[in-house]
Amino acid sequence: MTPGRPPAQRVPTLAVVVVLAFAILAAGSSYWQVIRADELASSPTDAAVLAAARTVARGAILDRDGRKLATSRRTEDGTLYRVYADPAVSHPVGYASGAYGSAGLEQAFTAELTGSGGGDPLARLFAKFLPPADRRSDLQTALSLPLQRLAVQLLGDDRGAVVMLDPRSGEVLVMASTPIFDASGIANPATATATFDALRTDRASPLLDRATLGSYVPGSVFKIVTAIAGLGSGSISPETVFPEQPKGEKAGLLVSGYRVRDGHHPFTGTTALDLVGATEVSCNIWYALAGLRTGGANLDAFARRLGFGSGLPFDLPTAASQLTNGGGPLPGGFLDDVELANAAYGQGEVLATPLQMALVAAAVANGGELMEPRLVTALVDRQGRRTSVGPRSMGRIIDGSANAVLVEAMTRAVEGTYGRLFTAGARIPGILTAGKSGTAEIGGSGEPHSWFIGFAPADAPTVAIAVVVEKGGRGGERAAPLAGRMLKAYFEAQP
Amino acid sequence: MTGLAADVRAPALPGFPRPRARRRELALLASVVLALGVGSLSLGLTRTGRLEPADLPALALFAGGLFAAHAVLVLAGRRVDEVLLPAAALLGGIGLLVMERLPQDLVVQEVGPWTLGLGALQLVWLGVALAVATGIAVALRSDRWLRLYKYTWAASGLALLALTFVFGTEVNGSRLTLQVGPVSGQPSELLKVILVVFFAAYLAENRILLADARVRLLGPITVPPLPYLAPIGAMLALALGIVVVQRDLGAALLFYAVFLGLLFLATGRRTDVVVGLLLFAAGFALLALVFPHVQQRIAVWLDPWADPLGDGYQLIQALHAFARGGLVGTGLGAGLPEIGGRLPVPAVHTDFPLAAIGEELGMTGVAAVLAVYLVIVGRGLRIAAAARDDFRALLAAGLALVVGVQAAIIAGGNLKLIPLTGITLPFISYGGSSLLANAIVIGMLLALSDRGAAPLAPPRPPRLARLRRASGGGS
Numbered sequence: 001m002t003p004g005r006p007p008a009q010r011v012p013t014l015a016v017v018v019v020l021a022f023a024i025l026a027a028g029s030s031y032w033q034v035i036r037a038d039e040l041a042s043s044p045t046d047a048a049v050l051a052a053a054r055t056v057a058r059g060a061i062l063d064r065d066g067r068k069l070a071t072s073r074r075t076e077d078g079t080l081y082r083v084y085a086d087p088a089v090s091h092p093v094g095y096a097s098g099a100y101g102s103a104g105l106e107q108a109f110t111a112e113l114t115g116s117g118g119g120d121p122l123a124r125l126f127a128k129f130l131p132p133a134d135r136r137s138d139l140q141t142a143l144s145l146p147l148q149r150l151a152v153q154l155l156g157d158d159r160g161a162v163v164m165l166d167p168r169s170g171e172v173l174v175m176a177s178t179p180i181f182d183a184s185g186i187a188n189p190a191t192a193t194a195t196f197d198a199l200r201t202d203r204a205s206p207l208l209d210r211a212t213l214g215s216y217v218p219g220s221v222f223k224i225v226t227a228i229a230g231l232g233s234g235s236i237s238p239e240t241v242f243p244e245q246p247k248g249e250k251a252g253l254l255v256s257g258y259r260v261r262d263g264h265h266p267f268t269g270t271t272a273l274d275l276v277g278a279t280e281v282s283c284n285i286w287y288a289l290a291g292l293r294t295g296g297a298n299l300d301a302f303a304r305r306l307g308f309g310s311g312l313p314f315d316l317p318t319a320a321s322q323l324t325n326g327g328g329p330l331p332g333g334f335l336d337d338v339e340l341a342n343a344a345y346g347q348g349e350v351l352a353t354p355l356q357m358a359l360v361a362a363a364v365a366n367g368g369e370l371m372e373p374r375l376v377t378a379l380v381d382r383q384g385r386r387t388s389v390g391p392r393s394m395g396r397i398i399d400g401s402a403n404a405v406l407v408e409a410m411t412r413a414v415e416g417t418y419g420r421l422f423t424a425g426a427r428i429p430g431i432l433t434a435g436k437s438g439t440a441e442i443g444g445s446g447e448p449h450s451w452f453i454g455f456a457p458a459d460a461p462t463v464a465i466a467v468v469v470e471k472g473g474r475g476g477e478r479a480a481p482l483a484g485r486m487l488k489a490y491f492e493a494q495p
Numbered sequence: 496m497t498g499l500a501a502d503v504r505a506p507a508l509p510g511f512p513r514p515r516a517r518r519r520e521l522a523l524l525a526s527v528v529l530a531l532g533v534g535s536l537s538l539g540l541t542r543t544g545r546l547e548p549a550d551l552p553a554l555a556l557f558a559g560g561l562f563a564a565h566a567v568l569v570l571a572g573r574r575v576d577e578v579l580l581p582a583a584a585l586l587g588g589i590g591l592l593v594m595e596r597l598p599q600d601l602v603v604q605e606v607g608p609w610t611l612g613l614g615a616l617q618l619v620w621l622g623v624a625l626a627v628a629t630g631i632a633v634a635l636r637s638d639r640w641l642r643l644y645k646y647t648w649a650a651s652g653l654a655l656l657a658l659t660f661v662f663g664t665e666v667n668g669s670r671l672t673l674q675v676g677p678v679s680g681q682p683s684e685l686l687k688v689i690l691v692v693f694f695a696a697y698l699a700e701n702r703i704l705l706a707d708a709r710v711r712l713l714g715p716i717t718v719p720p721l722p723y724l725a726p727i728g729a730m731l732a733l734a735l736g737i738v739v740v741q742r743d744l745g746a747a748l749l750f751y752a753v754f755l756g757l758l759f760l761a762t763g764r765r766t767d768v769v770v771g772l773l774l775f776a777a778g779f780a781l782l783a784l785v786f787p788h789v790q791q792r793i794a795v796w797l798d799p800w801a802d803p804l805g806d807g808y809q810l811i812q813a814l815h816a817f818a819r820g821g822l823v824g825t826g827l828g829a830g831l832p833e834i835g836g837r838l839p840v841p842a843v844h845t846d847f848p849l850a851a852i853g854e855e856l857g858m859t860g861v862a863a864v865l866a867v868y869l870v871i872v873g874r875g876l877r878i879a880a881a882a883r884d885d886f887r888a889l890l891a892a893g894l895a896l897v898v899g900v901q902a903a904i905i906a907g908g909n910l911k912l913i914p915l916t917g918i919t920l921p922f923i924s925y926g927g928s929s930l931l932a933n934a935i936v937i938g939m940l941l942a943l944s945d946r947g948a949a950p951l952a953p954p955r956p957p958r959l960a961r962l963r964r965a966s967g968g969g970s
Contacts, residue, residue, distance in 0.1 A: 007702070007760040008888040011880040014756055014896070018872050021903050022865050028910035029865075032817040033858035040818030045803065047812060047839040048819055051832035 042111035044102065052116035054098060058082065059113045059138040061093055061105060063145045064173070064377075069093050070106065075189065082106070082187040085145065088152040091209040092143060092175045092316065092375055095183040100196045104209070105139060105375060108315050112137045112379055140378040140386070142171035150489050151176035154482045159204060160469035161211040161354040164486060167362035167455060167464045169391045170371035174465075174486070175355070177210040212318040215351040216468055219440030220282045220475065221451045222346030224360050224406065226291050227275060229302035231402040235294040238405045241272040242289040253285045258338040260288045267418065279409035279436065280419045284345045291344020296332030299323065299344070305397050306363060306370065307356055313394065314355070315375045321352040346438060357453050358466035359394075361435070364410060365455035365464045368403035370394040410434035411458040414480075422474075423452070425481030428488045432458040435465075435483065437475030447471040452479035456487050463490050512572035517565065523581035524565055528558045531588040534827055538596055541828035549828075550595050553618050557591060560622050564629040568941075571633040576878065576944035580628070582870045583922050583937050587621050587930070589864065590923035593851050594844060596828050601844055602925065613844060613925060620927045624934035631938025638943075642886050645696035649730055652689035655682040656737045683746040684919070684932035687901075688939075690734060690750055691757075691893035697727050698761035699886035706762035716770065742788060745904055745916030751775060752900045757893050761885075796914035812839035813850035813909055817861075824857030831855070844925040846917050849909045864923070865906065871937075872899035878944040891943045894936045 032040070040046060057080055061070035069085045070093055082096050094104015102110060110116075115135030142165075151162035155178040164174035179202075185195035199207050208214065230236035244253065246269070252259035265281035278286035291299060303309065303323050312318040323343060328335035334343065342348035355373060363370040372392040379387045398406075411434040413419040414426050423437045435454020442449060450472030455464040465483050472478035531554060539549035548554060561584050568575065591614065599612030611619065641648070659673040659682050673682055698705070701723050709717035718724060731754055735747050755771045783789045791806060799807030799814075816839070819830060831838060831854060840847045853861045875895020882888035898921050905924075908915035919929040 005763060006888065007699075007885050007892070008880045008882055010760050010763055011876050011888070011892055014760060014892060015873065015876045017756075018876075018896075018899050018903075019869065022869050022899075024912065025865055025903060025906050025910065026862055028907070028912045029817065029853065029858050029861040032814055032910060033821055033853060033861070036814075037818040037821045040815050041821070043815070045811075046815045046819065048815075048830075048832045 042116070044107045044110040046111070046116075049111045049114065049116045052114040053096065053102070053110050055080075056114040056116070056136065058096065058106075058110075059115075059136045059380075061113075061139045061141060062380075063089075063141060063143045063148075064171075065144070067145050069141070069143070069145065079189055081189055082184070084183040084187070086149060087180045087182050087184075088149045088176065089143060089145065090181050090183040091177040091211065092141075092172075093183065094316075095186045097186050097192055097196075098189060099192050100186055103207075104316060105141070108317075109139055109376065113139065134382050137379040137381050137387075139376050140380055141375050142166070142173055142377050143175070143375065144173045144493075146493070147174045147486065147489060148176055151486060152178060152180055154485055155469065158469045158472055158478075159210065160467070160472065161214060162465070162467050162482070162486060163211050163354050163358040164463060164465045164490065165358055165362055165373055167365035167371065167461050170362070170373045171377060171391075172373050172375050173463070173490070175209075175211045175375070177208070177214070179204050179206040181206040209316070210468075211354045212312075212314070212316050214353060214468075215319050215321065216354070216449055216451075216470075217440040217442055218346040218350055218352045218357055219438035219449065219451055220284075220346055221357055221360070221436050221438035221453045221466075222350055222352065223279065223282065223287045223344070224364065224410065224436055224453065225303055225306060225308075226287055226294065226299065226344045227279065227406055227409065228306070228360075228363070228398050229299045230290050230294040231275075231405060232302050232398040233294060233298040235298060236275065236290050238275050240290070240293075241274050242286060243272055245272055245278075245283070245285050245289060246270045248285045253288060253341075255288065255292070255341045256337045258341075260285055260341055265418065275405060276409040276412055280412040280416045282413070282422060282437070287345040288341035292337060292341055294344075296330045296334045296340050299340070300332030302397065305395060307359055307394070308352070312353075312355060312359070313372050313392075318355060319353050321356040323350055325349045347441060354466045354468050357451070357468075358464055361410075361453040361455050361466060362464040363397045364403060364406045365434075365461035367400050368398040369396045407434055407458060410436055410454065413437070414454065415458075422476040423480040425476060426452060426454055426484040426487070428456065428484055428491065431456050431487070431491055433484075433487060434458040434461075435480070437480050439474045439476075442471075447473050450478035451475045452483045454483055454487075456491070462494075463487065512570075514570050515572045515574065517569055517577050520565055520568070520577035520580060523578065524561050524584065527581050527585045527588060528561065530585065531557070531592065534589070534592045538592060538827040541826055550614065553591065553595065553614060556618060557588060557621060560625045564625050567629050567633060573633065574944075574946045575632055575941040576874055579871060579874050579937055579940055579944075582867050582874070583628070583933070584625075585867055586864065586871075586922035587624070589852065590848065590920075590925075591617055591621060592827060593848055593855075593923065594925055596855070597831075597844055597851070598833075598838065601838075617925055617930075620930045623927070624930040627931060628934040628938040628941070631935060632941035635939065635942035636945075638887060638890070641692050641890070642696040642699070645693045646726075648689050649693040652682075652686045652693075653730075653733055653737070656686055656734070656741075658682070660737060660741060680928040680931075681926070682928070683741070683743050684928040685935075686734065687746065687749060687753070687897050688894070688932055688935050690730075691753060691897055692890065693730060694727065694754055694757045695886055695889035695893050697730075698757055699884070699889050702761035702885065706764055716766075739782065742786075743917070744782075744789070744792070744914075745901075745908075745918030748904055748916060749897070749901050749918065752904075753893055753896045756896045756900075757889055760879075760889055760892055792914045792916070796911065799911070809840055809842065809847070810911060810915055813847050814911060816840065816847075816850040816854040817910070820854040820857040820860075822857050823859050824853070824855045827855050829855065842917075845919060846905065846915070846924075847909055848920050848923045848925075849906050852923075853909075865902075868899060868902045868921075871895070874944075875899075875940050878940055881946075882943065887943055891940060894940050894943075897936055898933065 057072040060068050063069055069089050071083050072080055073083050074080055094106040096102040096106040151174050162174055162176045165172045181199050185191045249262050252261040262284040273283055273286050300323055308321045310320050324333040326333040334340045339348045343350050372394050374390050376389050414423050414433045414435045426433055426435050433456040438451030440449040450469040452475055453466045455461040467479040467483045469478045535548040535554050539547045594617040595614035602613045604611055663673050704723050705719045708720050710720050712718045734750050739747050755768055759768045795806045799810040803811055843851050872895045875891055879888045879892035882891055901921050905918050905920050907913040919926055921933045
């Protein structure tokens with residue numbers, strides 16, 4: 001503030017500012033070149049990875065028993081192309097095509113399959129001073145080709161998805177989506193254009209992986225999320241009953257002037273149901289009241305812990321499952337109590353992917369702790385050395401004693417006297433099964449989406465499942481029997 | 496303007512100058528040539544698999560030019576800075592290596608009977624730039640004509656810009672290039688030098704008035720009286736207006752930042768700088784409201800991945816290039832994969848050379864390049880601090896800032912720290928206008944650093960005081 005001083009005396013201040021600016025630039029350089037380097041340089045969109053993908057024969061993709069799901073071949077003129085074992089695995093495995101890019105694991109693991117990325121910065125640094133090595137890897141996946149085939153066969157001509165995973169490790173055994181497509185047709189240069197053009201214009205969108213990217217109204221299977229939030233937050237207990245619930249069964253329950261209707265379990269009469277009873281008969285009114293008591297904030301918080309609200313930590317891109325369209329004034333983004341009450345039993349604006357609902361079942365099956373889902377379990381390099389991937393936990397969702405109530409409720413929903421009336425199809429001989437069916441009303445006059453989520457054996461679960469069949473009717477009619485067939489096949493294959 | 500004529504004339508030289516050895520410059524130049532030689536060997540090894548330099552003639556010509564410039568400075572006998580030339584030469588040499596390493600058909604020009612590619616053209620321009628810098632360093636002995644004709648300079652600079660606007664040819668959607676016969680150039684590069692001369696001259700003359708004679712504008716905010724503010728304000732507004740209309744946002748940012756820096760030096764009023772920054776923010780917001788292309792730049796900066804194959808493509812590819820480089824880079828010639836014969840970053844030679852350096856020389860290389868810019872800025876600021884009058888101090892600081900700020904703007908843009916603007920990386924980017932303008936900057940800084948006749952050695956302090964200082968004194 002002393003203008004009398006000559007400018008030359010203020011030069012040091014300016015120098016400090018310039019040095020600070022350059023320090024920020026150096027920090028920016030280290031951010032991209034060290035901190036984010038690994039992620040960017042091994043991303044499938046990286047130019048070096050793309051360049052390698054055109055010239056290097058990719059490693060194989062294997063199922064859990066070592067069956068080759070994807071292998072590389074050469075045409076007579078030397079062009080590399082990929083061949084896939086079965087169209088049933090097209091969605092998770094994806095394709096790699098010279099003309100049409102890549103998808104699925106072929107895309108997500110381009111760097112590992114072509115050996116063009118990966119390794120920690122220090123290893124990469126030392127590798128620069130050594131002769132170039134073949135760093136391609138085979139992908140060991142958790143997929144089971146026979147079960148995947150069965151899922152596609154059971155879905156048949158319907159559109160839908162089946163996700164089956166090991167709740168203890170997050171290993172995904174089945175990730176089926178119908179209609180399927182012919183990945184080999186896209187990868188083969190001779191048939192690529194015709195195949196891809198036909199698929200792109202197909203109105204059934206066979207290229208869409210419904211298991212990870214399909215957003216469906218979940219209906220009653222979402223009640224498990226509401227129960228987790230209610231018990232987890234302490235808002236409800238296993239003994240909670242609502243006196244107004246039996247009266248509401250006939251005329252509907254009035255919430256802010258809107259009538260929540262139920263009415264498919266007349267046999268419970270005037271009994272005020274508790275959590276297990278309400279889950280067994282899939283009582284909408286009990287769950288609407290439980291949701292209102294739990295509140296939007298708790299429902300939102302627990303749904304987020306389960307993976308709602310953003311993409312899942314997974315090998316493939318996933319659509320974010322949602323509780324609301326957002327922007328509402330109530331906690332959790334709900335517009336009003338009516339939306340919250342409807343969301344509590346899986347209607348309203350709730351949308352979920354089949355993988356997300358499989359995770360809900362898996363969390364309950366694993367004693368309340370959710371494991372990250374994963375397709376790839378190990379990378380196998382040229383010398384046969386395996387690098388295992390995972391398992392990783394997504395955190396404990398709910399404590400063990402509260403979770404036990406959920407296990408009992410879901411077991412009764414399949415095996416109980418009343419539960420059998422709805423979901424008998426999911427039962428398998430000799431093994432106690434737990435689950436929840438769902439009948440998702442999607443508006444208009446169409447058939448509802450048919451849902452089932454569950455796990456078995458109920459006392460020591462080794463497998464969790466989610467099934468959705470688009471416009472498949474009631475959950476107990478289509479999805480539950482399909483899940484039963486899948487579970488039966490799974491246990492028959494176990495030694 | 497009293498007393499001006501007395502102290503601006505350089506001291507009359509008695510006869511032909513006596514050559515002065517410049518040992519420091521020679522040693523630094525030798526190490527620069529050594530470093531470039533190693534770089535060239537590395538590039539050659541990557542390309543051919545044999546230990547031979549890539550394009551030895553180009554390297555030899557460049558080294559020859561450097562030593563020739565050194566010889567001229569020695570013969571001229573002026574006591575000018577010995578670090579600036581080697582520092583700029585290192586950057587220029589790295590730029591030359593990068594240009595030789597890129598596909599040569601990125602730029603092709605017919606010069607007489609020869610058809611020159613990217614590397615050869617850059618070498619030609621580097622030669623011209625060396626000649627210009629050395630010529631100015633030797634020949635510019637008086638700053639009188641710079642400070643006396645400041646309005647003439649300013650007017651001619653603006654005229655040049657206006658000419659470009661009317662007669663210029665459009666390249667990449669911006670009309671920045673003026674073509675005269677076979678030679679084309681971007682006048683906004685030259686304008687930055689002219690503006691610094693004008694700002695320095697005006698602020699040196701009026702700085703006391705600008706700082707002290709304040710008129711209350713609004714509450715605590717005061718401004719200099721309008722008659723003193725108007726000329727520099729109008730000049731700034733005109734320059735900014737023209738480059739903004741030409742969509743040369745980088746140049747606008749550069750002019751404004753240098754102006755603020757000089758204003759601070761001249762008046763020492765930090766509040767003025769704060770007000771200037773606020774005005775900048777307001778102006779930027781206004782631009783973003785009015786021009787869709789500014790909005791697009793901001794959107795790409797905030798999230799290039801929103802449109803990875805369209806608007807965000809180049810920036811994403813540049814960030815990937817940085818990431819591929821990692822700590823020590825892939826090595827010269829081993830990076831920048833081409834997909835289907837195309838480079839992932841099309842403007843790598845003009846707007847993204849730092850990404851190429853980041854990939855092939857790694858974070859180490861980027862840090863080194865940034866450090867060399869700091870050396871240049873530091874030498875310039877030293878010259879400013881030691882200048883014998885306000886005009887020379889402001890001019891030297893302004894020239895140093897021009898280099899530093901321009902490098903920071905484009906490096907920040909490449910690294911997604913600020914929105915990307917299409918200006919060149921000084922001394923490294925391909926392009927004659929850029930190299931020439933920065934050569935003028937170096938030449939003028941060299942000339943300003945001339946300390947004239949050797950001053951008397953300061954009297955040595957008594958032995959006891961020397962000892963005390965050497966042992967960290969005072970405590």
